[in-house]
Amino acid sequence: MSRNVLLLPGDGIGPEIVAEAEKILHAINEKFDLKLTFDTGLVGGAALDEADNPLPDDTLDMARKADAILLGAVGGPKWDALPMAKRPEKGLLGLRSNLELFANLRPAILYPQLASASSLKPEVVSGLDIMIVRELTGGIYFGQPRGVRQLESGERQGYNTYAYTESEIRRIGRVAFEAAQQRGKKLCSVDKANVLEVTVLWREIMNELKSEYPDVELSHMYVDNAAMQLVRAPKQFDVIVTGNMFGDILSDEAAMLTGSIGMLPSASLNSEKQGMYEPCHGSAPDIAGKGIANPLATIISAAMMLRYSLDEEKAAAAIEAAVNKVLDQGLRTADIMSEGGTRVSTREMGDAVLAAL
Ligand SMILES: NC(=O)c1ccc[n+]([C@@H]2O[C@H](COP(=O)([O-])OP(=O)(O)OC[C@H]3O[C@@H](n4cnc5c(N)ncnc54)[C@H](O)[C@@H]3O)[C@@H](O)[C@H]2O)c1
Numbered sequence: 001m002s003r004n005v006l007l008l009p010g011d012g013i014g015p016e017i018v019a020e021a022e023k024i025l026h027a028i029n030e031k032f033d034l035k036l037t038f039d040t041g042l043v044g045g046a047a048l049d050e051a052d053n054p055l056p057d058d059t060l061d062m063a064r065k066a067d068a069i070l071l072g073a074v075g076g077p078k079w080d081a082l083p084m085a086k087r088p089e090k091g092l093l094g095l096r097s098n099l100e101l102f103a104n105l106r107p108a109i110l111y112p113q114l115a116s117a118s119s120l121k122p123e124v125v126s127g128l129d130i131m132i133v134r135e136l137t138g139g140i141y142f143g144q145p146r147g148v149r150q151l152e153s154g155e156r157q158g159y160n161t162y163a164y165t166e167s168e169i170r171r172i173g174r175v176a177f178e179a180a181q182q183r184g185k186k187l188c189s190v191d192k193a194n195v196l197e198v199t200v201l202w203r204e205i206m207n208e209l210k211s212e213y214p215d216v217e218l219s220h221m222y223v224d225n226a227a228m229q230l231v232r233a234p235k236q237f238d239v240i241v242t243g244n245m246f247g248d249i250l251s252d253e254a255a256m257l258t259g260s261i262g263m264l265p266s267a268s269l270n271s272e273k274q275g276m277y278e279p280c281h282g283s284a285p286d287i288a289g290k291g292i293a294n295p296l297a298t299i300i301s302a303a304m305m306l307r308y309s310l311d312e313e314k315a316a317a318a319i320e321a322a323v324n325k326v327l328d329q330g331l332r333t334a335d336i337m338s339e340g341g342t343r344v345s346t347r348e349m350g351d352a353v354l355a356a357l
């Protein structure tokens with residue numbers, strides 16, 4: 001049975017890092033006889049330039065038909081002045097909402113070889129393995145109404161709506177409880193229930209779900225404290241579940257515990273386990289075109305794709321083992337460079353993972 005993978009390189013460093021992951025996927029396809037077919041599409045700024053639309057119809061069609069999607073990154077200063085509806089980021093958000101990819105898994109794992117690249121002391125982060133489960137198709141990112149309006153006083157007001165329905169909270173809660181069951185059986189729900197009604201409901205539903213998962217220990221934490229605890233004592237966490245915006249912010253913070261944002265992969269899944277896979281970082285305009293971006297978050301995202309959407313655990317584990325091997329060899333892109341490492345380019349890192357396979 002053949003399966004189709006859609007590659008969406010996007011903008012900035014997107015094409016550079018997706019090219020490396022693509023090499024690895026082609027090799028793994030042959031090695032494990034996976035019968036994967038590949039298509040490539042336009043999204044974000046690249047699609048705006050070509051088709052005046054950050055999410056062209058044919059990209060969305062291909063995405064709907066694909067078994068899995070691997071995306072690089074979207075956005076950049078070239079498109080920053082465009083109105084919100086026309087920005088590259090709308091392409092990404094449109095894919096997430098149209099495919100109902102509500103469950104965003106962002107694992108922050110410290111590879112032991114990178115302990116000295118972490119922003120924290122080795123004893124605080126060694127062995128770190130956290131899963132952030134971020135709700136991805138609701139909350140303030142998608143709430144209506146939104147916009148900029150003219151007030152009677154004469155000034156303009158910008159506004160967004162932070163809303164979650166019970167069913168939206170319940171479905172992401174279940175994903176998080178199930179993840180906790182398969183891991184360390186600890187779930188921390190992060191909210192702002194001391195201020196925001198929407199998260200009072202969030203907390204209520206999480207408490208309600210707890211009775212279905214008696215083996216999981218549930219705790220609650222306000223997001224400001226969670227941001228602090230993540231750098232004070234990150235190993236207290238196993239699975240964190242939170243809304244769209246808090247999850248966006250906390251996952252970038254967690255990235256630095258692992259050494260670099262260039263190490264953090266992600267999976268965005270719908271209820272059919274169709275998924276879009278992407279590094280958590282953006283298009284990194286400051287280093288785009290220089291050949292120095294770290295492709296490992298994208299390569300590890302490809303491994304997650306094999307595991308979660310294509311059911312190819314062995315192939316996924318082979319990629320992860322190859323990544324481990326190149327880190328053992330001391331190969332480092334600039335963002336994870338530390339004493340004694342050998343500095344490599346984006347392409348050299350991809351080639352090394354390929355050789356390790
Ligand atoms: N999923 C996505 O497509 C996504 C995610 C975040 C930001 N963005 C977009 O990307 C653009 C730039 O955003 P930003 O600068 O806030 O965030 P960013 O993640 O692109 O960059 C932040 C910093 O991290 C560095 N960095 C990021 N990825 C790296 C990698 N693989 N290797 C080495 N260094 C890396 C960058 O050089 C930069 O210094 C914006 O348009 C933003 O909307 C897109």
Ligand SMILES: CC(C)[C@H](C(=O)O)[C@@H](O)C(=O)O
Nearest residue numbers: 074075089092093248280282
């Ligand atoms: C580019 C942007 C829309 C996106 C988000 O905020 O979700 C990004 O920051 C991410 O983390 O994937």
Ligand SMILES: [Mg+2]
Nearest residue numbers: 248249252280
């Ligand atoms: Mg983000």
